[in-house]
Amino acid sequence: xxxxxxxxxxxxxxxxxxxxxxxxxxxxxxxxxxxxxxxxxxxxxxxxxxxxxxxxxxxxxxxxxxxxxxxxxxxxxxxxxxxxxxxxxxxxxxxxxxxxxxxxxxxxxxxxxxxxxxxxxxxxxxxxxxxxxxxxxxxxxxxxxxxxxxxxxxxxxxxxxxxxxxxxxxxxxxxxxxxxxxxxxxxxxxxxxxxxxxxxxxxxxxxxxxxxxxxxxxxxxxxxxxxxxxxxxxxxxxxxxxxxxxxxxxxxxxxxxxxxxxxxxxxxxxxxxxxxxxxxxxxxxxxxxxxxxxxxxx
Amino acid sequence: xxxxxxxxxxxxxxxxxxxxxxxxxxxxxxxxxxxxxxxxxxxxxxxxxxxxxxxxxxxxxxxxxxxxxxxxxxxxxxxxxxxxxxxxxxxxxxxxxxxxxxxxxxxxxxxxxxxxxxxxxxxxxxxxxxxxxxxxxxxxxxxxxxxxxxxxxxxxxxxxxxxxxxxxxxxxxxxxxxxxxxxxxxxxxxxxxxxxxxxxxxxxxxxxxxxxxxxxxxxxxxxxxxxxxxxxxxxxxxxxxxxxxxxxxxxxxxxxxxxxxxxxxxxxxxxxxxxxxxxxxxxxxxxxxxxxxxxxxxxxxxxxxxxxxxxxxxxxxx
Numbered sequence: 001x002x003x004x005x006x007x008x009x010x011x012x013x014x015x016x017x018x019x020x021x022x023x024x025x026x027x028x029x030x031x032x033x034x035x036x037x038x039x040x041x042x043x044x045x046x047x048x049x050x051x052x053x054x055x056x057x058x059x060x061x062x063x064x065x066x067x068x069x070x071x072x073x074x075x076x077x078x079x080x081x082x083x084x085x086x087x088x089x090x091x092x093x094x095x096x097x098x099x100x101x102x103x104x105x106x107x108x109x110x111x112x113x114x115x116x117x118x119x120x121x122x123x124x125x126x127x128x129x130x131x132x133x134x135x136x137x138x139x140x141x142x143x144x145x146x147x148x149x150x151x152x153x154x155x156x157x158x159x160x161x162x163x164x165x166x167x168x169x170x171x172x173x174x175x176x177x178x179x180x181x182x183x184x185x186x187x188x189x190x191x192x193x194x195x196x197x198x199x200x201x202x203x204x205x206x207x208x209x210x211x212x213x214x215x216x217x218x219x220x221x222x223x224x225x226x227x228x229x230x231x232x233x234x235x236x237x238x239x240x241x242x243x244x245x246x247x248x249x250x251x252x253x254x255x256x257x258x259x260x261x262x263x264x265x266x267x268x269x270x271x272x273x274x275x276x277x278x279x280x281x282x283x284x285x286x287x288x289x290x291x292x293x294x295x296x297x298x
Numbered sequence: 299x300x301x302x303x304x305x306x307x308x309x310x311x312x313x314x315x316x317x318x319x320x321x322x323x324x325x326x327x328x329x330x331x332x333x334x335x336x337x338x339x340x341x342x343x344x345x346x347x348x349x350x351x352x353x354x355x356x357x358x359x360x361x362x363x364x365x366x367x368x369x370x371x372x373x374x375x376x377x378x379x380x381x382x383x384x385x386x387x388x389x390x391x392x393x394x395x396x397x398x399x400x401x402x403x404x405x406x407x408x409x410x411x412x413x414x415x416x417x418x419x420x421x422x423x424x425x426x427x428x429x430x431x432x433x434x435x436x437x438x439x440x441x442x443x444x445x446x447x448x449x450x451x452x453x454x455x456x457x458x459x460x461x462x463x464x465x466x467x468x469x470x471x472x473x474x475x476x477x478x479x480x481x482x483x484x485x486x487x488x489x490x491x492x493x494x495x496x497x498x499x500x501x502x503x504x505x506x507x508x509x510x511x512x513x514x515x516x517x518x519x520x521x522x523x524x525x526x527x528x529x530x531x532x533x534x535x536x537x538x539x540x541x542x543x544x545x546x547x548x549x550x551x552x553x554x555x556x557x558x559x560x561x562x563x564x565x566x567x568x569x570x571x572x573x574x575x576x577x578x579x580x581x582x583x584x585x586x587x588x589x590x591x592x593x594x595x596x597x598x599x600x601x602x603x604x605x606x607x608x609x610x611x612x613x614x615x616x
């Protein structure tokens with residue numbers, strides 16, 4: 001910004017200010033009405049639903065107070081859902097970032113045909129979660145999958161099923177992580193690496209001392225995106241395992257959205273409040289991490 | 299998210315240009331001198347050739363990792379499922395049935411599901427564009443009481459994604475009689491805090507002088523919005539359109555719960571139905587996955603720049 005102060009607006013008349021305010025409210029109205037109806041109203045409804053228990057056949061609901069909410073959030077089912085969602089993050093976030101960096105660093109050089117490699121590495125952005133899940137049916141389905149006999153990918157084993165499902169997310173996100181990290185690498189001034197080379201920095205040292213700090217905002221952004229995606233994983237679970245074997249791939253969202261009607265509306269609403277709390281924690285961490293620790297250049 | 303940061307789109311454009319345009323040529327010259335340095339130290343041409351070959355080898359191996367799942371999908375789509383299994387899952391097609399794509403399109407309900415997805419996606423993108431541009435303009439250029447409070451109210455909805463509010467919103471839609479309907483599939487998504495925030499950032503990048511000049515020329519807010527602000531913010535709006543399109547087309551959890559009739563299934567949900575059919579017809583599901591991906595493949599090919607920009611829009615400077 002320049003040192004010259006912005007031109008001060010001429011003092012405006014009251015009527016003008018009112019007109020501007022009315023225009024502002026009119027412009028905001030569509031968004032605010034939609035958000036009130038489909039974000040804030042449902043939040044109040046979730047609280048209300050969690051405080052009521054639906055009678056059999058869903059004809060009536062009775063007030064039960066916070067007991068149902070407390071029971072649900074301290075119960076085994078909720079704990080298991082949170083644990084599976086957390087495991088999903090552990091499986092997808094580090095692996096996704098490492099593979100993304102590997103792809104981007106490999107494809108960030110002048111080489112004949114590099115555009116073709118870049119196109120290939122970007123290609124998975126053309127898949128949705130559901131399409132990626134169908135693709136992984138061809139790979140890991142216990143009956144028809146190409147790798148059906150590979151033990152550590154087995155969907156029949158409660159210990160490996162969630163990992164196997166999570167690989168479909170890792171693969172699906174390769175395109176996104178590649179594109180974002182490559183753009184970030186391309187923004188690094190070449191002089192920086194040249195100067196470091198002249199100063200005798202070895203390639204690994206250049207990578208960890210220059211490249212990694214400079215792409216850290218992109219990595220942070222991707223980490224947040226991948227964490228949120230893990231929290232919201234659903235289609236790949238329904239298509240690959242439908243929560244099984246047993247409940248070994250039921251993440252928190254799967255338990256909430258599960259259409260099989262195992263849990264009552266009150267319990268699902270209580271779990272939704274738990275998911276809301278987790279979303280808020282992730283957002284707070286995102287905010288905290290973004291405001292420090294990450295190199296932003298100048 | 300730092301509200302003070304400048305237009306988040308700007309650095310990305312530079313970033314994506316750095317790889318090809320004239321800056322690349324400059325870099326190429328510099329690199330040549332760097333190579334001279336190394337040759338002075340005795341690295342032979344052979345060694346450099348070996349290095350290049352090594353990179354190609356690594357890039358080919360990585361390409362294989364990315365493409366193998368896609369190859370498997372295509373292979374299994376055209377092979378007869380039971381015959382392919384019986385043949386021991388070879389890496390070449392077994393009894394190829396090329397008509398599987400037309401069978402998935404016509405017989406398996408996919409044509410109508412794709413049409414419904416197209417309608418729903420277009421409606422959501424158009425509505426989000428409108429509410430986001432108007433909201434962003436209000437926050438960027440208009441003064442009114444409780445502006446800050448309203449901004450917080452808007453941004454806080456990022457904590458209330460459809461996954462969190464699913465149970466309650468489904469009840470609302472059901473009570474309104476909107477299960478299996480276009481309003482039921484679209485209305486919860488007509489406004490997005492992300493869109494308002496992103497486009498507002500773009501608007502804030504417009505110099506104040508320009509606004510003042512427009513005012514002197516007698517431009518009202520409406521004219522300034524559509525003649526100046528929107529045209530100047532095309533890159534950000536393009537980024538937003540890409541993100542909005544991807545989000546709407548790829549939706550799964552909401553349409554899965556907001557429909558219970560096969561004729562109201564969107565493309566993604568129709569895919570699920572295909573996977574639950576008989577095992578000897580699973581190739582219809584594989585072919586279906588190819589068909590459902592085609593709009594995004596076209597988007598990737600024809601709007602590569604906008605797509606890269608859109609996907610990286612949130613990445614730079616938070």
